[in-house]
Amino acid sequence: MAGGKANGLISNVLNASLPTGTSGAPGSFTAYAAGAMKLRYNSALSTASAAGTELTGTGYTTGGAALGQSTASSSGSAVTLPASTITITNGSGSPWSIASLDITDSAAARAWWGPFNGQPVVVAIGNSFQVAANAASVSDA
Numbered sequence: 001m002a003g004g005k006a007n008g009l010i011s012n013v014l015n016a017s018l019p020t021g022t023s024g025a026p027g028s029f030t031a032y033a034a035g036a037m038k039l040r041y042n043s044a045l046s047t048a049s050a051a052g053t054e055l056t057g058t059g060y061t062t063g064g065a066a067l068g069q070s071t072a073s074s075s076g077s078a079v080t081l082p083a084s085t086i087t088i089t090n091g092s093g094s095p096w097s098i099a100s101l102d103i104t105d106s107a108a109a110r111a112w113w114g115p116f117n118g119q120p121v122v123v124a125i126g127n128s129f130q131v132a133a134n135a136a137s138v139s140d141a
Contacts, residue, residue, distance in 0.1 A: 007075045007076030008075075008076075010073070010076040010140040011072070011073040011074055011075065011076055011077070013140070014072075014073040014078070014079050014138065014139070014140065015027040015072045015073050015079070016032075017032060017111045017112070018037070018070060018073075018079045018081065018103065018111065018112070018138055019036065019037035019067040019068065019069060019070050019081060019083070019103075020069065020070050020071070020072040020073070020079060021034075021069065022069065023036055023068075023069060024036040024037055024066055024067050024068045024069045024070070024083065025037065025106070026105060026111070027072070032105040032107075032109060032111060033105040033106040033107040033109065034106070035105070035106025035107075036066045036067070036068075036106055037066070037067050037103060037104065037105055037106070037111070038063055038064035038065060038066055038067060038103070038104050038105075038106070039064050039065050039067050039081075039082060039086055039101055039102075039103060039131065039136075040054055040055075040063065040064035040101060040102040040103075040104050040108075041054070041055040041060065041064065041088070041098050041100075041101055041129075042054055042055060042098070042099055042100045042101065042102060043055050043056075043096065043097050043098065043099060043120075044099055044100075045099040045100045045115055045119065046099075046100040046101075046102055046110075046113040046114075046115075047113075048113070051102050051110055051113070052099055052100045052102070052113075055088075055096060055098060056092075057090065057091070057092030057093075057094075057096060058090075058091035058092045059088055059089045059090050059091040059092065060088050060090075060096075063104075063108060064102075064104065065082075065086045065088070067081050067082040067083060067086075067103070068081075068082055068083025068084055069083050070082070070083055076140065077139075078137045078138060078139035078141075079137075079138050079139075080134040080135075080136065080137050080138075081103075081134065081136050081138065082131060082133060082134075082135075082136070083133065083134075084133045085130055085131065085132050085133050086130060086131045087128050087129070087130040088123075088128065088129055088130070089126070089127070089128040089129075090123045090124065090125050090126065090127055090128070090129075091125075091126075092125065093125070094125065095122050095123060095124050095125060096122070096123040096129070097120040097121070097122055097123075098116060098119065098120060098121045098122075098123060098129060099115060099116065099119040099120045099121075100113060100114060100115045100116060100119065101113065101114055101116065101131075101136075103138070112138055114136070
């Protein structure tokens with residue numbers, strides 16, 4: 001069979017597994033907890049089969065930052081996130097090396113992952129790293 005997924009299915013999967021619900025929770029999808037979804041930073045690259053090593057240190061909250069409610073997908077369009085800019089400032093005693101991100105539910109189950117362009121991104125002591133509002137785009141493509 002030549003073809004692919006219908007746009008409606010694509011939108012349903014994206015909306016159910018990304019923070020498009022109230023308060024940044026995933027849409028109604030039983031595989032993910034109902035609380036706010038988070039963006040988790042990793043110092044080692046994530047893969048489809050395993051999360052990377054989560055960033056640690058002063059200025060980073062273990063588990064990541066809440067993403068806020070994203071605009072839902074329609075007709076197969078991408079979901080962009082986070083809803084507002086997320087900034088972390090390195091207050092640790094050594095530089096951070098950021099390789100990838102994971103989007104997780106409130107129980108830390110991974111839904112999506114991706115590497116940062118030019119990774120690893122080195123964040124010196126006292127410097128900040130941010131993901132601007134709507135800077136990340138998640139799609140079926």
